[in-house]
Amino acid sequence: MPIxxxxxxxxxxxxxxxxxxxxxxxYGISGTDLGIGWDNGETGDRRQILMAFGDxxxxxxxEEQEWRNNVLLRSTDTDLADGIDFLDPxxxxxxxxxxxxxDRPNFxxxxxxxxxxxxxxxxxxxxxxxxxxxxxxxxxxxxSWDTPGHWTTNFSAIAVSHDNGQNWETDPLTIRVNQxxxxxxxLPQASxxxxxxxxxxxxxxxxxxxxxxxxxxRFGAARISRVAETQMTNLAAYEYWNGSLxxxxxxxxxxxxxxxxxxxxxxxxxxxxxFVALFGNEQLAQVELWTSSQPQGPWTMEKVLFNxxxxxxxxxxxxxxxxxxxxxxxxxxxxxxxxxxxxVRTNLNAL
Numbered sequence: 001m002p003i004x005x006x007x008x009x010x011x012x013x014x015x016x017x018x019x020x021x022x023x024x025x026x027y028g029i030s031g032t033d034l035g036i037g038w039d040n041g042e043t044g045d046r047r048q049i050l051m052a053f054g055d056x057x058x059x060x061x062x063e064e065q066e067w068r069n070n071v072l073l074r075s076t077d078t079d080l081a082d083g084i085d086f087l088d089p090x091x092x093x094x095x096x097x098x099x100x101x102x103d104r105p106n107f108x109x110x111x112x113x114x115x116x117x118x119x120x121x122x123x124x125x126x127x128x129x130x131x132x133x134x135x136x137x138x139x140x141x142x143x144s145w146d147t148p149g150h151w152t153t154n155f156s157a158i159a160v161s162h163d164n165g166q167n168w169e170t171d172p173l174t175i176r177v178n179q180x181x182x183x184x185x186x187l188p189q190a191s192x193x194x195x196x197x198x199x200x201x202x203x204x205x206x207x208x209x210x211x212x213x214x215x216x217x218r219f220g221a222a223r224i225s226r227v228a229e230t231q232m233t234n235l236a237a238y239e240y241w242n243g244s245l246x247x248x249x250x251x252x253x254x255x256x257x258x259x260x261x262x263x264x265x266x267x268x269x270x271x272x273x274x275f276v277a278l279f280g281n282e283q284l285a286q287v288e289l290w291t292s293s294q295p296q297g298p299w300t301m302e303k304v305l306f307n308x309x310x311x312x313x314x315x316x317x318x319x320x321x322x323x324x325x326x327x328x329x330x331x332x333x334x335x336x337x338x339x340x341x342x343x344v345r346t347n348l349n350a351l
Contacts, residue, residue: 001342002313002335007350008305012083014332015053016340021086027073027098028058028066028107031339034125035332036137036265037075038202039322040164041130046095049075049084049323050165051332052125052137053341058107068110069123070139072165073098078323080330083343094166111159111168112139118154119143126156126263129202129209131229135161137168138200140216149262149282153178153198153216158233171233178216193240193251196223201264203275203295204229210266210295211238213253218262218282218316223253224296241296256297257290263317266295271327271348278305278318278331287318287333289346302351313337318344 001018004010013019015032023029032053040048051073058066074097077085087097091105098108114123120141127138141154158174161167176194197213201222204210208226224241231237239246240253257264257277264279274291277299281288285308292299305318314336321330327349332341 001338002311004306004310004344007303008344008346011081011330011343011345013338013340013342014084014086016338019340020083023073023086024058026086026106027071027089027100028104029053029056029071030058030060032056032071033334033336033339033341034263034317034319035334035341036125036128036319037321037332038128038130038135040135041133042164045076046164047076048087048095048164049077049321050128050130050135051075051084051086052111052128054124055122056108057339066107068108069114070110070112070125071098071108072111073108074165080321080323080328080343080345084321094164099166111165112137112170113168115141115157115170115172117141120154121145127200127202127211127265129204131204131209131232133162134232135165135168136202136232137161138202138211140198142216146217149218151217156194156198156200160233174233174235176235191250193249193253196220196253197225197250199263201266201277203266203268205268205275205295208295212256212264212266212277214261214264218280219260221255221259222257222261222264222277222279224256225250225253226295257299263319265318265320265331267320267322267324267329269324269329269348271325272351276320276329276348278320278329280316280318287315289329289351291351303346305346311335 017024034054037051089100090096159168201212211225242252243254262280277290324330
């Protein structure tokens with residue numbers, strides 16, 4: 001695997017045939033990306049990290065390479081210094097390593113289905129969070145892959161699970177249509193401004209879920225919404241930061257981190273006593289770490305963790321692991337050339 005040493009260190013592959021998890025044989029996942037992790041909100045033996053992945057492939061010699069739009073794995077691993085271990089899959093057990101079916105008990109099934117509203121090439125998770133034992137995934141419906149770093153979405157939406165990620169249903173009232181593909185024009189969700197919330201990053205704070213929205217692709221700015229935890233699927237309850245106040249108008253949302261921001265993740269760091277954001281800067285081919293004392297900012301870039309000279313192969317999607325602790329901030333990272341996900345950590349004391 002690629003090697004980073006010093007303040008930012010690569011740990012191990014967590015997916016693919018070269019990982020200790022052997023996801024190719026245990027879950028039918030030979031190639032995948034993203035690895036968006038969140039705490040499932042439970043306690044004791046049922047407390048887990050749920051991790052959502054994007055387009056996933058199994059046997060590359062099989063029909064359509066056993067492709068799935070998205071899959072989910074589960075972990076109880078608290079010792080991240082040597083990687084992330086995923087649990088074994090078990091049919092019908094919502095606390096096992098992955099949702100699987102009787103006829104293929106070692107093959108992770110797709111969790112979020114297409115709504116078939118538009119021409120669509122895939123359905124990809126962008127953020128996940130648990131509130132009150134209910135799991136939420138924000139995802140994007142991709143209409144087309146365009147030039148590198150650019151793609152076009154039909155909409156973003158929230159899928160909901162009440163059984164620890166085993167089964168998911170999209171709430172149609174959470175659809176945020178991307179202009180100008182507005183066949184849902186009769187719905188209030190089709191309002192201008194939702195094109196800036198096609199991808200999301202979630203963090204909970206003081207009774208709210210904050211959502212950091214970016215447009216489709218890797219070259220937009222980040223804007224922010226908030227909603228009371230109990231109102232996650234009620235778009236009418238969302239507020240947006242206009243630079244000085246929280247207002248209900250999505251089109252009033254201003255940039256809180258300027259472009260380019262891609263595949264962002266945000267977490268509260270007790271070690272720094274600040275919010276931490278990681279994302280890729282596609283223009284400069286680097287991963288950046290920013291911090292703020294408040295969700296809406298002001299945000300400050302603290303450090304470039306690494307760049308395209310230090311790691312080649314097309315890296316993207318630095319998603320913070322929610323069980324990071326102390327001075328080490330752990331995050332998953334995808335690399336295009338391998339099309340798999342690794343675990344990386346950075347030393348917050350070096351900021």
